[in-house]
Amino acid sequence: MNDRMRIRLLILRVLVLSLLVTLGARLWVLQILDGERYRRVAETNRVREVVTPATRGMIVDDQGQPLVRNRTSLVISVNRSTIDRQSDKGRAVLDRLATVIGMPRAEIEQRIRFCSATVKAPCWNGSPYQPVPVAKDVSSAQALAVIEHPDRFPGVSADLQAVREYPNASLAAHELGYLAPVSQDQLDAQGGEKGYHLNSLIGVSGLEYTYDDALRGADGVERLEVDRFGRVAGTASTTDPVSGDHLVLNLDLDVQRAAEQALGKTLESLGGGARAASAVVLNVRTGGVVALASLPTYNPSVFVGGISQTDYSALSDPANGTPLLSRAYQGSAAAGSTFKVVSTAVAMQQMGAKGDDKFDCAPTLQVGDQIFHNFDGSSAGPITLHQSLVISCDVIFDKFAYDAWVADGGLRNGRGPYQEPKEYFVRMAEAMGFGSRTGIDLPGETSGAVVDRADAKKIWEELKDSYCRRAQNGYPEEPDPVKAERYRKYAAEACVDGYLYNAGAAVQFSIGQGQYLSVSPLQLATAYAAIANGGTLYQPTLAKATISPDGRRTKLIEPTVTGHLPVSPEILAYIRDGLHGVTTEAGGTAAGVFADWPSDLVPVGGKTGTAEVEGKGDTSWFASFAPANDPQFVVVVSIPESGTGAEYAAPVAKEIYKALYGVGQPAALPGGKPPADLPELGRDGSFGGGAGTTAGPAPSAQGAAGQGTVVQGAVVQGAVAPGVAGPEAAAPGAVLPALWPASGPAAHSGTEPAAATSAAGGAGRSPP
Amino acid sequence: MTQDPGPTALRSSPVLVRGRIGQLRDRASGRHSPLRRLDWPLQISVVALALIGALLVWSATRQRMEEAGSDPQTFLKRHLLNLAIGLVLGAAATVVDYRILRAYAPFVYLGSLVGLVAVLLVGTTVNGAHSWIVLPAGFQLQPSEFAKVALVVGVAMILGEKHEDRYTGIRRGEPGHGDVLLVLGLAVIPMGLIMLQPDFGTVMVLVFVTLGMLAVSGAPRRWVLGLVLCGVLFGGAILQFHLLKPYQEARLTSFVSENKATSSSGYNVDQAMTAIANGGVTGRGLFEGQQTQGQFVPEQQTDFVFSVAGEELGYLGAGGVIVLLGVVLWRALTIGFQSQDSFGALIATGVVCWFTFQIFVNIGMCLGVMPVTGLPLTFLSYGGSSMFANMVAVGLLQNVRLRSRSDPYAL
Structure with a gap:
């Protein structure tokens, strides 16, 4: 060393x-x-979540009648983590279960296997710790067989689970929407923030989508500590589920039903097929949607538990009329003469026309080389704008539009010595909400189309090349050579001067025709509501409030004003008066339809429309409001491929008014008013029948007139004898049953005491 | 006994003439008695580490044993039994004068080679390595562990001889080229045999022990540097030309690769690191580590026993284990420093290299900074052969200590 x-x-x-x-x-x-980061990893290593879905809130109408509720279903579930630990991998247990529920073991095994890239449905894509539902709606005997023998059925459970139920079948399907399991993308993007879990059902359409956060509630989560082999060692934490809020709508079930039935009858009379139709009822004072009907429709219960590919294809097939699509807010078309309210407003507000000025309703108007006819080529001579609305004279509005077009520089498109084009008609249409979404609380709304000079040029620039190609090559795919040549000529013209906003287009626009205008029934209803209420544009709103499971009001959805019409109140009143004339004056386009209508009690203002569609039948329109002197509701009906507005749409609107006001039937909205109060949530968790539903007349009026007529008594107060109280109101009401024989039993009980009538008001609303 | 008679008094004072038994008692407990002169900090640290190891092994296994329907204390008891046997073997290694041991070194070495050949013939494969000889009563023998001891003793014998004559103590100079070649030959044979099992980790231990002892012995510098260079080139070539079995390569490289979870060794390390991080400063408490009790870390009672300390005892506990290991290495080096001859110093050097390499690679593996090599953590990991070999090594250190030059009263 x-x-x-x-x-x-x-x-x-x-x-x-x-x-x-x-x-x-x-x-x-x-x-x-770095400990914290690793501890988080450790957490996911060790903790598995078992989710107890929260009970989703109900959707009820303005009076508490359920549109969507939850039904309990006895569900048999199999817990994989227990089954897999059996010595035979659970084969014996599943065999026993197969005999109990009458489903082959192979099928049960398919349902409980885990989904993967190669294993497709039926399979389970949830957590291995989550019981997998294998049979829904089993009988209580079957459930008991499982529950009472836990030794023979380890890992098998039978529980009551809530599933969505639609007590009115297809009613208001487009508005209610449906649920679907959350997608992986949504889970990744919003899972934490929104409290989604694997297999959470979330609203993907309609109100279920818009108010998903309120309806869904918060799922219960039990966090289990597991070891490397997935065996449960203990519970880390437990959160109980919190039920979702109930959603109360402005929509009224009875009005909705009346609208759908009236539309259905009309479509039937037209021959059915792939035909569609829609109707909108709005509360003009709030924008509340009282009914929003579109046919064909579907029963949302096909989506419960997952829709099959076949069903889904059928619902989106145009040959069936594309039932998934709501024509009321997702489809648009030319508005026809219903659009003349816009033109009248322009003529009076911007072009100096006075109410008693007379204009020549000639049979034709020549614009360049085009001749525009009145609808039936008739001449009415010099008439006022009022009369022009009543008889729906085209030529007078054509002339205003032509003059405005000339003043805007005509074909010169605003260049040269002319000023910027004013484009009164287009601007007025936009001010009334056309060409943009109304903002209704539903997804997928259409914005329709309003095309001005700049837009027209832009569109042409995009399409120019294809026009010019077509001008050269023609339309070889068109079998009819005459048509093909006509299309080719049109393409050739468009290729050269398609950017020009020509007089013809401007003139067509003023009467709601042509390619530069497309409106949805909901947009038209919103515009008419603004005209009816004195100029305020409301955002149409289906939901009124949310109510917590314990009955507290959690959110009140206030009316939202989206704009004001740039039209003076006097002009609006003039227009309303003209529209009232449509249903009441001689020569009024809807006077025939409303001949038997009690216009003295519930005056209706409306406008028919007949929009021509190239190669198809006309679209029948009726846009209206009532009572004309103090508007409460707007009703718009649209029936494509039918005929004139007076022939098809107006009668449907009349049917809806009958239901609203109770003409010859129990009134859907007693007093002709939407209920002022929210329905009360009963102790049993359902909404009590008719609670707080009557708003309006004094009990004495009800007592005197009985149910069928009570309502009209209320209207009379406002319409004919303002300020005159109840008892007088009963007088005209007594006459009514004779004029409109009622089918309902209540109509005959004219002398029922007040209290009983009030109760009958509720009873009359129960589903037939 | 408080009286300190001293050696002179013992010899001269008739008053203090005692009976044979009294003498023995004095020898055992007196200031200069071998028991007193043992390196107690070393011994206490070693026993403490082995006891901590027993607890950690118990914690890592009791759940699994219980689920298997066995006695949950099985591993605890066996670890303690291993410790007891190891202490006896260590005592034996201490009692025999290492200068006598030096004479028997060739036999120790040859004996270890016999074991290594035997394991190739009748051994059992565990975790891909053919390293165990199964004995009756559930015991297993891992000859490669004893090869470590044999190599340390063998190399120390060759290199130590060059410093002093065995009998005269006359200095004869530093090891020459012939000695180096002899040492290499001596080392290559067990390395080759162990490579056949294959047990790459143990081969690396032998490489480092040999290199360390050569360097400290004062072998020609060009040899030491050349060997290091060879090792680097060899290692590079192994990885470059994929000479290792795929699982061996995966173990070695998983600690630098990105997608750890894809390979099983990466998974082991991930789980071990997660467990250690989960411990935080004070740990989850014994038997309370969720990662450990959930059996997320494979091989936790052997290769990954440090992760139990990390999770259940926290930074204080796991750091304490490192400190105790540091005390062992420190004392071992001191013993080498104070050794009266080169043989003793080289034994201490070999043991330190061996322990240091295993400790650093094993703990480094649990912490994700060293490759997975399957080396046990000295004194803590469960394993009889490893425990016996470690305790024999400690016994050798004590042996050197008892006979070191700084002690004029060496027996």
């Missing part, structure tokens, strides 16, 4: 020490500096 060796040993000592210090430092980094 020498000194040099000692020195080398000292060096070794330093080396050893530094290695140990390195380890200590690394340990410090791992346990203390």
Whole structure:
């Protein structure tokens, strides 16, 4: 042993020490500096979540009648983590279960296997700790067979689960929407923030989508600690599920039903097929949607538990009329003469026409080389704008539009010595909400189309090349050579001067025709509501409030004003008066339809429309409001491929008014008013029948007139004898049953005491 | 006994003439008695580490044993039994004068080679390595562990001889080229045999022990540097030309690769690191580590026993283990420093290299900074052969200590 060796040993000592210090430092980094990150990893390593879905809130109408509720279903579920631990991988248990529920074991095994890239449905894509539902709606005997023998059925459970139920079948399907399991993308993007879990059902359409956050509630989560083999070692934490809020709508079930039935009857009379139709009822004072009907429709219960591919294809097939699509807010078309309210407003507000000025309703108007006819080529001579609305004279509005077009520079498109084009008609249409979404609380709304000069040019620039190609190549795919040549000529013209906003287009626009205008029934209803209420544009809103499971009001959805019409109140009143004339004056386009209508009690203002569609039948429109002198509701009906507005749409609107006001039937909205109060949530968790539903007349009026007529008594108060109280109101009401024989039993009980009538008001609303 | 008669008094004072038994008692407990002169910090640290190891092994296994329907204390008891046997073997290694041991070194070495050949013939494969000889009563023998001891003793014998004559103590100079070649030949044979099992980790231990002892012995510098260079080139070539079995390569490289979870060794390390990080400063408490009790870390009672310390005892506990290991290495180096001859110093050097390499690689593996090599953590990992070999090594250190030059009263 020498000194040099000692020195080398000292060096070794330093080396050893530094290695140990390195380890200590690394340990410090791992346990203390980076510890938090690793502990999170450890958490996911060890903890598995078992989710108890929250009970979703109900959707009820303005009076508390359920549109969507939850039904309990006895569900048999299999817990994989228990089954897999059986010595035979649970084969015996599943065999026993198969005999109980009458489903082959192979099928049960398919349902409980885990989904993967190669394993497709039926399979389970939830957590292995989550019981997999294998049979829904089993009988209580079957459930008991499982529950009473836990020894024979380890890992099998039978529980009551809530599933969505639609007590009115297809009613208001487009508005209610449906649920679907959350997608992986949504889960990744919003899972934490929204409280989604794997297999959570979320609203993907309609109100279920818009108010998903309120309806869904918060799922209960039990966090289980597991070991490496997935065996449960204990419970880390438990959160109980919190039920979702109930959603109360402005929509009224009875009005909705009346609208759908009236539309359905009309479509039937037209021959059915792929035909569609829609109707909108709005509360003009709030924008509340009282009914929003579109046919064909579907029963949302096909989506419960997952829709099959066949069903889904059928619902989106145009040959069936694309039932998934709501024509009321997702479809748009030319508005026809219903659009003349816009043109009247322009003529009076911007072009200086006065109410008693007379204009020549000639049979034709020549614009360049085009001749525009009145609808039936008739001449009415010099008439006022009022009469022009009543008889729906085209030529007078054509003339205003032509003059405005000339003043805007005609074909010169605003260049040269002319000023910027004013485009009164387009601007007025936009001010009334056309061409943009109304903002209704439903997804997928259409914005329709309003095309001005700049837009027209932009569109042409995009399409120019294809026009010019067509001008050269023609339309070889068109079998009719005459048509093909006509299309080719049109393409040739468009290729050269398609950017020009020609007089013809401007004239067509003023009467709601042509390619530069497309409106949805909901947009038209919103515009008419604004005209009816004195100029305020409301955002149409289906939901009125949310109510917590314990009955507290959690949110009141206030009316939202989206704009004001740039039209003076006097002009609006003039227009309303003209529209009232449509249903009441001689020559009014809807006077025939409303001939038997009690216009003295519930005056209706409306406008028919007949929009021509190239190659198809006309679209029948009726846009209206009532009572005309103090508007409360707007009703718009649209029936494509039918005929004139007076022939098809107006009668449907009349049917809806009958239901609203109770003409010949129990009134859907007693007093002709939407209920002022929210329905009360009963102790049993359902909404009590008719609670707080009557708003309006004094009990004495009800008592005197009975149910069928009570309502009209209320209207009379406002319409004919403002300020005159109840008892007088009963007088005209007594006459009514004779004029409109009622089918309902209540109509005959004219002398029922007040209290009983009030109760009958509720009873009359129960589903037939 | 408080009286300290001293050697002179013992010899001269008739008053203190005692009976044979009294003499023995004095020898055992007196200031200069071998028991007193043992390196107690070393011994206490070693026993403490082994006891901590027993607890950690128990914690890592009791759940599994219980589920298997066995006695949950099985591993605890066996670890303690291993410790007891190891202490006896260590005592034996201490009692025999190492200068006598030096004479028997060739036999120790040859004996270890016999074991290594035997394991190739009748051994059992565990975790891909053919390293165990199964004995009756559920015991297993891992000859490669004893090869470490044999190599340390063998190399120390060759290199130590060059410093002093065995009998005269006359200095004869530093090892020459012939000695180096002899040492290499001596080392290559067990390395080759162990490589056949294959047990790459143990081969690396032998490489470092040999290199360390050569360097400290004062072998020609060009040999030491050349060997290091060879090692680097060899290692590079192994990885470059995929000479290792795929699982061996995966173990070695998983600590630098990105997608750790794809390979099983990466998974082991991930789980071990997660467990250690989960411990935080003070740990989850014994038997309370969720990662450990959930059996997320494979091989936790052997290769990854440090992760139990990390999770359940925290930074304080796991750091304490490192400190105790540091005390062992420190004392071992001191013993080498104070050794009266080169043989003793080289034995201490060999043991330190062996322990240091295993400790650094094993703990480094648990902390994700060293490759997975399957080396046990000295004194803590469960394993009889490893425990026996470690305790024999400690016994050798004590042996050197008892006979070191700084002690004029060496027996």
